Amino acid sequence: MTPLLDPSKIHDIWLPFTERSKLFSPIPQENLIQGSAVKLNSNALELHDGRKIPFDFAVVATGTKSSLKSTAWTKSQGLQDAEELCAALKKASNIAIVGGGQVGVELAAKLCSELPNTHVDLLHRSSTLLSKMAGMNDAARKKILAVLQQFPNITIRLQDTIVNSDIPRKDISFERCLLHTQSGNQINADVTILTTGNIPNSKFVADGLGKSVLDQNGYVRTNPDGSVEGFPHIFSAGDISTLDSVKLAHQAVNQAEIVSKNISVLIEAGYFGQNDIQVGKLKLQKYSPAQKWLARVNLGQLGSVMKIWFLVIHSKK
């Protein structure tokens, strides 16, 4: 969220595809393909422009969509989008955030901290904030609510959501609109941001391998060794996979390590998809989901709230 109000930071987090020396140095240039996957078949990946890439092994690591993730294809477009968002936020008198999960709560705290003259409305359907966040407990949720309420420029509306049918159904809308809430309130918002949850980028997987590879929420059903259920040569790691309910970069990196080691084991054993080596007999590493004893939520200038086992700690800045 750092670049939200300071787009110059985008320069540091966007690595152009061409700067491969920084990220992908061991991979030859001709093996780096920029494109959007539209269908994952069991032996070839189809791209948006009709190209087909055959493979012996594949790894699905397409993450999730969310309102604060850029969908730009180039650094210049990413910068332009960030500048547009930053300008709209700085100009706004009232910002509505719909969804009080971790992204909504941290975003509200950041905006309240850095834009003290802007009013922020945070709406959440459930009776407690962070109702679905892994590792949370009621004491931590209560503490976070109490700390957030210390911001003079926030209104937190629990068990409420917007009911308009006329507002643009975009993740972020810069159009000034009158929002009607379920409980009968009205909010004049200059910017409306939907933080109602992440949507897995998995349609292209189901389109090729069948809907049964996805769970009820659209995540790729993944065995503890990282392979996709029913496909020992296709792996899945990071936010898109069911390996862990905790969706954080650290977990994604651990999963990537296990997946790359397991693919090496399969290659060394001579397994290439269709031959008759029994994968079950190979010694593949297994991922253990993150312990949920620790959870942390950043609350801008009011510090952060951490839950460690049953202890709730508010560390002030």
Ligand SMILES: Cc1cc2nc3c(=O)[nH]c(=O)nc-3n(C[C@H](O)[C@H](O)[C@H](O)COP(=O)(O)OP(=O)(O)OC[C@H]3O[C@@H](n4cnc5c(N)ncnc54)[C@H](O)[C@@H]3O)c2cc1C
């Ligand atoms: C606002 C916010 C704050 C966060 N803060 C933290 C934090 O402080 N600490 C932390 O550890 N984690 C944080 N996270 C979570 C962290 O960003 C994710 O856990 C991590 O990025 C997951 O990595 P990934 O590689 O699985 O997916 P992603 O990082 O989402 O990468 C997936 C990539 O696949 C691309 N892609 C998607 N579909 C296709 C397709 N069809 N074809 C080709 N490419 C495709 C996407 O464009 C993207 O580049 C935060 C997330 C959000 C949204």
